[in-house]
Structure formats: C-alpha cells, structure tokens
Amino acid sequence: AVGLxxxxxxxxxxxxxxxxxxxSVRGLAAEPETHFGFQTVTEAERREKIYKVxxxxxxxxxxxxxxxxxxxxxxxxxxxxxxxxxxxGTLLLDVAGGTGDIAFRFINYVRSVRERQLQRKLxxxxxxxxQEISESYQEDKSKSLGDSQVVVCDINKEMLxxxxxKAQHLGYSEGLSWVLGNAEELPFDDDKFDVYxxxxxxxxxxxxxxxxxxxxxxxxxxxxxxxxxxxxVSNPLLSRLYDLYSFQVIPVLGEVIAxxxxxxxxxxxxxRRFPPQEELKxxxxxxxxxxxxxxxxxxxxxAIHSGFKL
Amino acid sequence: GRACLSYSEPRARDxxxxxxxxxxxxxxxxxxxxxxxxxxxxxxxxxxxxxxxMALYDPYRHDMVAVLGETTGCLALPNLRDKMKHxxxxxxxxxxxxxxxxxxxxxxxxxxxxxxxxxxxxxxxxEDNKVSPDTRMPPKFVDDEELAYVIQRYREVHDLMHTLLxxxxxxxxxxxxxxxEAVQTGLPMCVxxxxxxxxxxxxxxxxxxxxxxxxxxxxxxxxxxxxxxxxYEQRWEQPVxxxxxxxxxxxxx
Numbered sequence: 001a002v003g004l005x006x007x008x009x010x011x012x013x014x015x016x017x018x019x020x021x022x023x024s025v026r027g028l029a030a031e032p033e034t035h036f037g038f039q040t041v042t043e044a045e046r047r048e049k050i051y052k053v054x055x056x057x058x059x060x061x062x063x064x065x066x067x068x069x070x071x072x073x074x075x076x077x078x079x080x081x082x083x084x085x086x087x088x089g090t091l092l093l094d095v096a097g098g099t100g101d102i103a104f105r106f107i108n109y110v111r112s113v114r115e116r117q118l119q120r121k122l123x124x125x126x127x128x129x130x131q132e133i134s135e136s137y138q139e140d141k142s143k144s145l146g147d148s149q150v151v152v153c154d155i156n157k158e159m160l161x162x163x164x165x166k167a168q169h170l171g172y173s174e175g176l177s178w179v180l181g182n183a184e185e186l187p188f189d190d191d192k193f194d195v196y197x198x199x200x201x202x203x204x205x206x207x208x209x210x211x212x213x214x215x216x217x218x219x220x221x222x223x224x225x226x227x228x229x230x231x232x233v234s235n236p237l238l239s240r241l242y243d244l245y246s247f248q249v250i251p252v253l254g255e256v257i258a259x260x261x262x263x264x265x266x267x268x269x270x271x272r273r274f275p276p277q278e279e280l281k282x283x284x285x286x287x288x289x290x291x292x293x294x295x296x297x298x299x300x301x302x303a304i305h306s307g308f309k310l
Numbered sequence: 311g312r313a314c315l316s317y318s319e320p321r322a323r324d325x326x327x328x329x330x331x332x333x334x335x336x337x338x339x340x341x342x343x344x345x346x347x348x349x350x351x352x353x354x355x356x357x358x359x360x361x362x363x364m365a366l367y368d369p370y371r372h373d374m375v376a377v378l379g380e381t382t383g384c385l386a387l388p389n390l391r392d393k394m395k396h397x398x399x400x401x402x403x404x405x406x407x408x409x410x411x412x413x414x415x416x417x418x419x420x421x422x423x424x425x426x427x428x429x430x431x432x433x434x435x436x437e438d439n440k441v442s443p444d445t446r447m448p449p450k451f452v453d454d455e456e457l458a459y460v461i462q463r464y465r466e467v468h469d470l471m472h473t474l475l476x477x478x479x480x481x482x483x484x485x486x487x488x489x490x491e492a493v494q495t496g497l498p499m500c501v502x503x504x505x506x507x508x509x510x511x512x513x514x515x516x517x518x519x520x521x522x523x524x525x526x527x528x529x530x531x532x533x534x535x536x537x538x539x540x541x542y543e544q545r546w547e548q549p550v551x552x553x554x555x556x557x558x559x560x561x562x563x
Contacts, residue, residue, distance in 0.1 A: 249356060252357050253360070255357060261450070
C-alpha cells in the first residue's frame with residue numbers, strides 16, 4: 001500500500017493539470033473552484049456541503065462549542081459585545097447568528113445600560129415638583145430596551161430553529177427578530193443598521209468579498225462592522241499545541257458528543273484555510289470600511305476585526 | 311490491505327495554489343472502504359476512552375458501543391479473521407462477503423418456514439423486539455478492509471445470536487448475549503459491555519443473571535465453535551435446536 005502512494009500522487013497531479021487544461025478549454029463554462037476544508041470543490045458544492053454541516057450540527061451546536069473551547073467561546077463573545085458597547089436605541093444586525101449567542105448578549109447589555117440610565121433618571125427626579133412628576137407620566141412608558149433592536153440573520157433553517165427555541169426557553173422576545181437570509185445577498189435595504197456583527201460565521205461564507213460588500217451596504221453612515229473569527233497563531237509553540245488539539249481532539253469530540261466526525265473535521269480544516277489577520281483587514285478595507293483594525297484574543301486563536309462606514 | 315497511519319498533520323497552512331490543493335486532496339491516507347475514516351493512534355485512544363464513557367453515560371448511544379468495538383479490536387479482530395480463514399465455511403464467508411440486510415432477506419419466505427427453524431425464529435425475533443438488521447453501524451475506524459468486514463459480520467450476526475440463545479433485546483438479554491460474545495470473540499468491547507452492563511439492572515435481575523444466565527452463557531461460549539464460521543444465510547431451513555447442537559450452544563435455562 002505504501003508503494004502505491006507516490007503513484008497516486010503523480011496521477012493526481014497529472015489529473016490536476018488535465019483538469020486545468022479542460023477548464024481553460026471550457027472557458028466560461030467551467031465552475032469557479034474553491035475549498036471545503038482541505039478538499040477542492042466548486043462554489044455550488046461548497047455552499048451545499050456547508051449547509052449540510054450546519055443542518056447536522058445545529059442541535060448540538062452549543063454543547064459542542066462548550067466542549068471544544070472549554071467554555072471560552074462565551075468569554076470571546078462577551079468581549080465582542082463589550083467592544084461594541086451598544087447604547088439603548090442601537091439597531092444591530094447579527095449575521096450567521098444562528099443560535100442567538102450574540103443577540104442575547106446584546107439584549108442583556110443594552111438592558112443593563114438602560115437600567116442604569118433609568119436609575120440615574122429616577123435619582124434625578126427625587127426633587128421634582130408635583131407638577132413636573134405628573135408631566136413625566138404623560139411621556140411614553142420607557143421600554144426596558146429603549147428601542148434597541150437586534151435582527152438575527154442566518155442562511156440555515158435548522159440553526160434559526162434552534163435559536164428561536166433558545167430564545168423562548170430563556171425568555172427573550174422583545175426587540176428580537178429572526179430572518180432567513182444569505183450573507184452574500186442580504187434581504188435588507190441600504191443604510192439600515194447601526195452595527196453589523198458576524199461571529200464565527202464569515203469563515204463559512206463562500207464569497208467573503210460579497211459578504212463584506214453587503215455589510216457595507218446595509219450599515220448606516222457611521223455604522224460599525226465587527227467580525228469575530230478564528231484566526232492565525234504566530235507563536236510557534238502555541239501553534240503546534242493548537243494544531244495537535246484541533247486535529248487530534250476536536251474530531252473525536254465531534255464523534256463522541258454529536259456522533260459526527262466529519263463536520264468537526266471540516267471545522268478545523270476551514271479554520272486553517274481562512275485568511276490571517278492582515279489579509280482579512282485588507283479585504284475589509286477593500287469593501288470601503290475605514291479605521292479597520294483587529295484585536296487578537298488568546299494569541300491569535302481568535303481575532304476581532306472592526307471597521308467603520310464613514 | 312493495511313492503511314498507513316498518522317492522520318494528524320494539517321497540510322494547508324497558507325498556500326492556496328491549485329497544486330497544493332491537489333496534494334491536500336490526498337488527506338494523508340486514502341479511504342480503504344466507503345465510510346472509512348483514517349485515524350492516528352492518539353485519536354483511536356481518545357475515541358476508545360470517549361466512547362466508553364459516553365456509552366456508560368447514555369446507554370442508548372449504540373454508535374458509541376460500535377466505535378468502542380472498532381477502536382479496541384486491534385488484537386481480537388485479526389484473531390477472528392484467522393479463525394475464519396482456517397475454517398471451510400468461515401473461509402467461504404470471507405470470500406463471498408454476505409450481508410444480512412432487509413433488502414437481501416426474503417422475509418416473506420422466512421416467515422413461511424415451519425416453526426422452530428432458524429429463518430422462522432429469526433423473523434419472529436425481529437418482529438417481537440421491533441428491530442431490524444439495517445440499523446447496524448457500518449465500521450469507520452478499522453484500518454483494514456477485511457477486518458472491517460469481520461466486524462460488520464459480527465454486528466449483523468448479533469441478532470442471530472439473540473435468536474440462538476433465546477434472549478430478548480432488553481438490558482438483561484443484551485448483557486447475557488454480551489457475555490457469550492465476550493467468551494467467543496474476545497473483543498474488549500464485549501468484555502466491557504458484559505462487565506458494566508449489569509450496573510443498570512435491578513437486584514432481582516442481577517441475581518438471575520449471576521446464578522443462572524451468565525454461567526450458562528460462559529459454558530456455551532466456551533463449548534461452541536466460532537459463531538462467525540456459520541453461513542447462516544444457507545441454513546434458514548435448519549431447526550434452531552439442531553443448529554445449537556451443531557455449534558455447541560447448550561439449551562437456554
């Protein structure tokens with residue numbers, strides 16, 4: 001079997017050259033090729049495979065996230081929302097938001113900011129006259145979220161289903177809506193949102209450039225783009241440990257917990273395929289964003305990229 | 311043949327050129343059979359530990375029992391394969407690779423066979439316990455194509471074991487079959503299942519198990535010839551009792 005190895009590699013290379021030749025002969029008819037983890041597939045195949053991955057993992061998505069990252073993904077998401085620092089009245093679009101982690105954190109954050117606002121207002125109102133107090137009753141009853149809203153958009157029906165169930169279970173209803181949509185072609189008008197977030201989703205988009213262009217389009221002028229994603233570790237020792245953990249442990253966890261080795265194999269391969277920090281920064285700038293910057297978390301295992309539409 | 315090991319190092323670091331992508335398609339080792347997932351020794355160890363714990367935690371995770379069997383069977387499976395090779399009927403099974411599936415079984419014909427025959431009792435067992443041979447997991451982590459068939463055959467023959475031993479598919483029945491299979495095959499998964507299965511049984515059942523069923527299962531397992539060396543598909547008409555005698559299984563208590 002070992003002897004067959006180099007023969008197969010040779011055949012594959014020749015096959016590749018042949019495929020390239022056919023591709024140029026077919027010309028426009030050839031489908032653009034891209035990657036699915038470490039495999040080479042057409043764009044259409046990639047979209048379908050990724051849809052199937054998330055359809056399959058949806059039920060166990062949260063459990064797996066906790067197991068694979070030992071709960072640290074919660075901290076990463078907290079940091080993202082803190083960085084966003086939304087004030088009441090903010091309109092957030094969370095793309096690839098599936099099971100709602102960012103949306104719920106956003107709502108909690110805005111609620112607590114609002115509570116503090118109301119408390120300060122109440123303290124200030126202690127010394128008002130009776131007239132002023134009765135006038136304040138005629139104002140609109142303050143909403144606990146202060147008109148903040150979050151729209152969760154995801155391409156996958158199963159992920160949205162899980163998200164809606166979670167929302168019901170945890171008691172989130174006000175200021176929250178769920179939309180089925182594709183990050184490469186968003187079903188929203190121009191200049192609508194204050195903040196656009198995409199957490200651990202942009203890696204699964206087939207045409208990242210289109211997703212970034214759409215993000216730019218739907219944000220209001222002055223709006224902020226925030227992306228939380230796995231990135232590249234430059235520290236050599238950590239990089240080796242991270243690779244070992246990713247390739248040896250994570251697929252095993254996928255098989256044992258979710259009965260699904262292949263989806264988690266795809267996950268770790270797709271992380272390796274994703275552009276590193278500087279390259280992603282350049283892509284975001286190309287889409288028209290200004291003041292683009294990134295912040296590494298855990299030495300680059302994860303990075304938050306931020307940009308503004310000015 | 312044997313597959314090469316070490317599916318561990320990632321190939322794609324930064325290069326996304328066409329040529330590199332071609333190499334990456336190889337993915338270290340190629341699949342030996344449909345559904346094969348090549349794994350490194352470390353991955354197999356982690357899988358064995360993880361599947362054992364998960365199977366204990368959630369007994370309904372039959373896939374975990376299957377994975378445990380595959381990852382720990384590296385000594386027992388070649389042993390079984392050799393036993394089959396050195397037996398005329400077993401050898402034929404290895405050559406012809408019969409599969410027990412609803413699509414290949416003529417259940418109507420089997421149901422028409424007289425009571426007491428293997429075919430009739432097998433179909434009765436499937437219907438009474440509402441099970442199907444099609445729910446057996448195909449092997450994924452066995453790195454040898456022939457051994458993958460051996461474990462697949464073992465899984466598909468399991469229901470016939472129930473029929474021959476006269477054991478239902480409740481927890482008690484399964485444990486008894488596991489004891490028998492542990493003695494017969496030496497698969498660590500059977501040994502573990504036999505040892506830990508009783509944990510979830512009531513005291514009364516444990517007593518019956520310990521005093522009557524397990525000793526009988528062990529005696530039968532020891533006395534019987536290798537159960538994988540019987541071409542069951544050619545013996546549907548044979549009465550169960552006659553087959554039991556032929557193999558060497560003592561009558562159930």
